[in-house]
Amino acid sequence: MNFVAFERAKQGTGASRRLRNSGKTPGIVYGGSVEPQRIEVDHNALWHALKKEAFHSSVLDMELAGTTSKVLLRDVQYHPYKQLVLHIDFQRVDEKTRLHMKVPLHYSGAEESSAVKVDKCMVNPIVNELDVTCMPSDLPEFIAVDLSKLEKGASLHLKDIKLPRGVAPVIRGGQNNPVLVSVVPPLVVAEVPAADAVAPAAAADAKGKAKAKSKK
Numbered sequence: 001m002n003f004v005a006f007e008r009a010k011q012g013t014g015a016s017r018r019l020r021n022s023g024k025t026p027g028i029v030y031g032g033s034v035e036p037q038r039i040e041v042d043h044n045a046l047w048h049a050l051k052k053e054a055f056h057s058s059v060l061d062m063e064l065a066g067t068t069s070k071v072l073l074r075d076v077q078y079h080p081y082k083q084l085v086l087h088i089d090f091q092r093v094d095e096k097t098r099l100h101m102k103v104p105l106h107y108s109g110a111e112e113s114s115a116v117k118v119d120k121c122m123v124n125p126i127v128n129e130l131d132v133t134c135m136p137s138d139l140p141e142f143i144a145v146d147l148s149k150l151e152k153g154a155s156l157h158l159k160d161i162k163l164p165r166g167v168a169p170v171i172r173g174g175q176n177n178p179v180l181v182s183v184v185p186p187l188v189v190a191e192v193p194a195a196d197a198v199a200p201a202a203a204a205d206a207k208g209k210a211k212a213k214s215k216k
Contacts, residue, residue: 001054002061002068003045005029008038016087025085029062029071032092039064039090046085050076054141057103059093069093070136072101093136100170102129103140107181109148115183119152122184130158131170138166147181156181 008019008026016026025043030036049055055073062071070093077086093099107125115121130143145161157177158169 001049001052001058002063003041003049005039005041005062005064007065008040020084020086025088027088027090029064029090029092032094034092037064041088043085046088047083050085053104057101057139058141059136059139060090062090070095072099095136097136098133099136099139100131100133101139103132103167104129104142105145105180106142107145107147109146110150112148113150115150115152115154120186121150121152122186123147123150124182124184125180126182127178127180131172132163132167133170134167138164140164140167143167145180150181150183152183152185155179155183 005027006024019026019040020043023043024040025046027039027041028036029039060071060073061068071090072093073088074091075087075089077088078084079086105125105128110116110123113123116123132143143161143163145156147156150156157179159177161180163169
């Protein structure tokens with residue numbers, strides 16, 4: 001994906017406010033061997049781009065002052081209640097340096113699994129994005145995960161899926177094989193036989209009548 005940015009000369013709270021009032025969003029590009037650079041981006045174009053998953057997880061082409069460079073979206077600041085992007089950060093990409101990114105997981109095929117189709121289990125995704133490290137050229141837009149082999153009583157772990165070539169997971173907290181998807185058995189509701197359901201009601205009714213008779 002690509003977007004157009006413009007050089008931003010002024011900085012400060014007042015300058016940023018005036019920039020937003022003119023339909024632009026202030027931002028910054030940092031990283032690499034050059035100094036951080038202040039930029040501005042058309043707000044409406046940016047707002048629509050941010051709705052696309054790929055804008056958050058892909059290497060982007062940024063056109064600035066007639067030059068195109070590779071960047072990653074690193075941070076977005078939104079207004080608390082208005083549909084307004086207050087500030088945006090990008091990081092320059094070095095093609096020879098490994099990236100550390102969060103990549104979305106796209107699950108599919110659960111309805112075809114025996115866990116759902118036969119045993120009527122519930123499939124609950126626990127992890128929706130995965131921390132990975134890879135070279136910029138190997139960064140996937142998303143990671144597809146097939147759930148068609150799920151079975152009752154078994155969960156899907158990280159080591160159960162095949163990652164794209166050149167992509168390695170980033171493990172934290174000593175969990176080298178975390179659960180990605182859990183399979184929950186269906187809730188079994190015990191049915192009360194009709195005779196057993198009527199008996200307590202009849203007993204209560206008879207007890208009530210006996211109490212009323214004793215009062216007379």
